[in-house]
Amino acid sequence: MNNQLVIVLDFGGQYSHLIARRVRECGVYCEVKPYITPVETLASLKPLGIILTGGPNSVYAEGSPLCSSALFETGIPILGICYGAQLVAYLNGGKVEKAARGEYGGVKLTVTAPESPLLSGAEPVSTCWMSHTDYISEAPEGFITTATTDTCPYAAIENPGKRLYALQFHPEVAHTECGTKILSNFLINICGCMGDWKMSEYVKNTIDALKAKIGDKKVICALSGGVDSTVASVMVHKAIGKNLTCIFIDHGLLRKDEGDTVEEMCRSKFDMNLIRVNAQEQFLSKLAGVTDPEKKRKIIGEEFIRTFEAESKKIGAVSYLVQGTIYPDIIESGLGDSAKIKSHHNVGGLPDVVDFEEIIEPLRLLFKDEVRKAGIELGIDEALVWRQPFPGPGLAVRIIGDITKEKVALLQEADAIFREEIANAGLDRSINQYFAVLTNMKSVGVMGDGRTYDCTVALRGVTTSDFMTADFARIPYDVLAKVSSRIVNEVGGINRIVYDITAKPPATIEWE
Numbered sequence: 064m065n066n067q068l069v070i071v072l073d074f075g076g077q078y079s080h081l082i083a084r085r086v087r088e089c090g091v092y093c094e095v096k097p098y099i100t101p102v103e104t105l106a107s108l109k110p111l112g113i114i115l116t117g118g119p120n121s122v123y124a125e126g127s128p129l130c131s132s133a134l135f136e137t138g139i140p141i142l143g144i145c146y147g148a149q150l151v152a153y154l155n156g157g158k159v160e161k162a163a164r165g166e167y168g169g170v171k172l173t174v175t176a177p178e179s180p181l182l183s184g185a186e187p188v189s190t191c192w193m194s195h196t197d198y199i200s201e202a203p204e205g206f207i208t209t210a211t212t213d214t215c216p217y218a219a220i221e222n223p224g225k226r227l228y229a230l231q232f233h234p235e236v237a238h239t240e241c242g243t244k245i246l247s248n249f250l251i252n253i254c255g256c257m258g259d260w261k262m263s264e265y266v267k268n269t270i271d272a273l274k275a276k277i278g279d280k281k282v283i284c285a286l287s288g289g290v291d292s293t294v295a296s297v298m299v300h301k302a303i304g305k306n307l308t309c310i311f312i313d314h315g316l317l318r319k320d321e322g323d324t325v326e327e328m329c330r331s332k333f334d335m336n337l338i339r340v341n342a343q344e345q346f347l348s349k350l351a352g353v354t355d356p357e358k359k360r361k362i363i364g365e366e367f368i369r370t371f372e373a374e375s376k377k378i379g380a381v382s383y384l385v386q387g388t389i390y391p392d393i394i395e396s397g398l399g400d401s402a403k404i405k406s407h408h409n410v411g412g413l414p415d416v417v418d419f420e421e422i423i424e425p426l427r428l429l430f431k432d433e434v435r436k437a438g439i440e441l442g443i444d445e446a447l448v449w450r451q452p453f454p455g456p457g458l459a460v461r462i463i464g465d466i467t468k469e470k471v472a473l474l475q476e477a478d479a480i481f482r483e484e485i486a487n488a489g490l491d492r493s494i495n496q497y498f499a500v501l502t503n504m505k506s507v508g509v510m511g512d513g514r515t516y517d518c519t520v521a522l523r524g525v526t527t528s529d530f531m532t533a534d535f536a537r538i539p540y541d542v543l544a545k546v547s548s549r550i551v552n553e554v555g556g557i558n559r560i561v562y563d564i565t566a567k568p569p570a571t572i573e574w575e
């Protein structure tokens with residue numbers, strides 16, 4: 064088993080998690096630790112290398128996050144990036160000052176010492192990504208300069224004897240042309256990592272660790288059918304089997320056949336201990352006549368919590384509650400405080416109603432694409448692993464106006480046709496989210512010889528990397544034509560289809 068570990072020591076930089084991901088992309092297992100982690104603790108983990116991240120502070124300012132100088136005496140190879148580079152310089156006797164002019168964005172980098180093991184194979188001149196106002200104005204004794212920019216005399220410095228390396232620029236950012244090469248040089252050539260770490264290993268190690276931690280204690284999980292909660296619960300199930308109880312609340316606002324698909328996967332494929340709560344009528348009756356989107360959300364959120372509470376009470380006290388928190392859900396202060404979890408719209412409040420001792424988050428170190436890889440390793444169907452995001456309140460936010468059973472059924476059919484045709488056109492992985500919306504607009508149409516007065520369905524498809532901003536997907540007209548024709552022909556009560564061509568901002572992805 065490959066136990067090679069590299070630690071990313073987090074000083075609060077916005078790219079700390081990105082560094083961790085790039086390291087794993089180089090085939091090296093890596094964990095992010097807060098900067099206040101004592102040197103002895105870090106050393107006891109026997110990392111092959113440590114990367115000091117960027118951060119918003121100035122190393123010379125009072126109260127700035129520092130690491131102990133003892134770290135540089137451990138003999139563990141260290142790579143400082145941006146603020147981390149300034150720390151390497153400052154704590155080893157160099158000078159860091161505020162520059163007259165900061166450097167932001169793409170900057171020309173010139174390698175001055177091509178024999179540097181860190182810069183080996185990097186282009187003599189390339190573009191690197193900078194984001195700093197402070198700069199290293201004097202390198203510490205024993206360090207040599209290996210790269211410069213027009214305004215940065217020490218863009219890269221190193222002391223190979225002490226195995227210390229520092230980069231003012233960000234090798235983890237895609238705009239740094241030689242970034243991957245440089246990171247790989249550090250990990251493989253300098254730290255001596257094998258570069259053969261794979262997701263399968265992470266999955267196996269996590270399952271072993273969960274087994275050892277949980278033993279024969281009882282665990283509970285709220286399963287939504289979404290990628291994160293599914294991967295987390297299957298992982299825990301593989302570790303402890305039937306001692307995990309998954310509670311799946313079907314609020315009746317899921318997509319067509321979704322409840323059955325989730326149940327089928329849990330029971331037939333993995334033989335999991337699943338409680339499916341069929342609460343469709345209960346949710347619909349609470350929502351009857353409600354048109355305000357925020358009220359709908361509130362009702363669903365509260366009803367969800369109450370239902371989960373009632374079910375978990377039947378089980379009684381458990382030792383652990385599993386949550387599918389993933390890395391982007393975590394706001395790490397970088398100040399050594401325990402990480403704060405963004406309250407997830409879907410499961411926020413669960414910890415308050417379940418009688419448990421500790422939360423388990425087996426995916427908290429992973430990015431979405433890594434979670435998907437883990438899901439595939441666990442044997443979860445591709446269709447589920449590649450499921451697009453779906454809001455916790457489900458179709459309630461996609462039915463404008465009041466919600467009825469009939470409207471839900473209508474929207475489920477239209478949405479299923481849209482998704483089927485997007486998949487048929489091979490677009491299901493390039494469009495990040497796509498769905499149908501039932502507007503509360505009716506208009507006149509003509510079908511056969513008759514006049515109709517039916518609903519308008521809006522189709523929404525977006526491309527986005529983070530769902531904070533998005534563009535509307537350029538779905539080919541012939542695909543849209545087929546979807547439109549199928550929906551009006553196959554689903555009664557709809558006579559008009561529109562495609563939403565607004566970006567976010569100004570629009571949101573969901574209509575509500």
Ligand code: XMP
Binds near residue numbers: 455496530570571574
């Ligand atoms: P908006 O509509 O704000 O949505 O542009 C951004 C992303 O968030 C999803 N979304 C939710 N996800 N629970 C969730 O888990 C929710 O209550 C919720 N509301 C919106 C939305 O589908 C999109 O991907």
